[in-house]
Amino acid sequence: MSKKKSVSFFKGYSYSFEDNGRNIVIWCSSFSGLEKVFVDGTLVSSKRNISTQSSNKFHIGEDCYSTTLKVVSLFKGPFQCTLSKNGKDIKRQKLVIPSLKDNSGKLSHWFRLLFYLVFYVTLFLAFAVAKVYWHLPQESDIFFLFFLVVVAFIFLSYRIGKDGSKIEIIDEEIM
Secondary structure, eight states: EEEEOOBBTBBBEEEEEEETTTEEEEEEOOOTTTEEEEEEEEEEEEEEOOSEEEEEEEEEEEEEEEEEEEEETTTTTTEEEEETTTEEEEEEEEOOOOOBBTTTTTTHHHHHHHHHHHHHHHHHHHHHHHHHHTTTTTTTTHHHHHHHHHHHHHHHHHHHHGGGGGGGEEEEEOO
């Protein structure tokens, strides 16, 4: 089963599982690495993670559950979430990010990359001119680099927000 899912750089993304009438939701922040596990709306586990693989363990009655998050590629995905019960994997979902290429082919992809390249080179040249014109100190390079990272995050956030409705969560069968 595949579900369209809204994903946001600032609001994060989530996986949801059903087991024995229990609704288990795993929410992940794209920005801070925070992971939260909810069972029927109640927070049962929370932790911060900055690696490409993590797990959360929690108990519901006699059952011991765990969720394992695995990022295959930070830029292309997929982002996999596996739900285990009493040491056995029972369900898995994959967040699949659409390709940057449009249906029209590679040409539009190259135009987009060229646009970003020209944009960042223009910003860099504007900074270099401003630095010489206003006699800015050497330390201003760090602030400019920070500014470029913020601008890149804003573009990334816009891009994910624009394409976020195309991201799919795919249920996988576990044998």
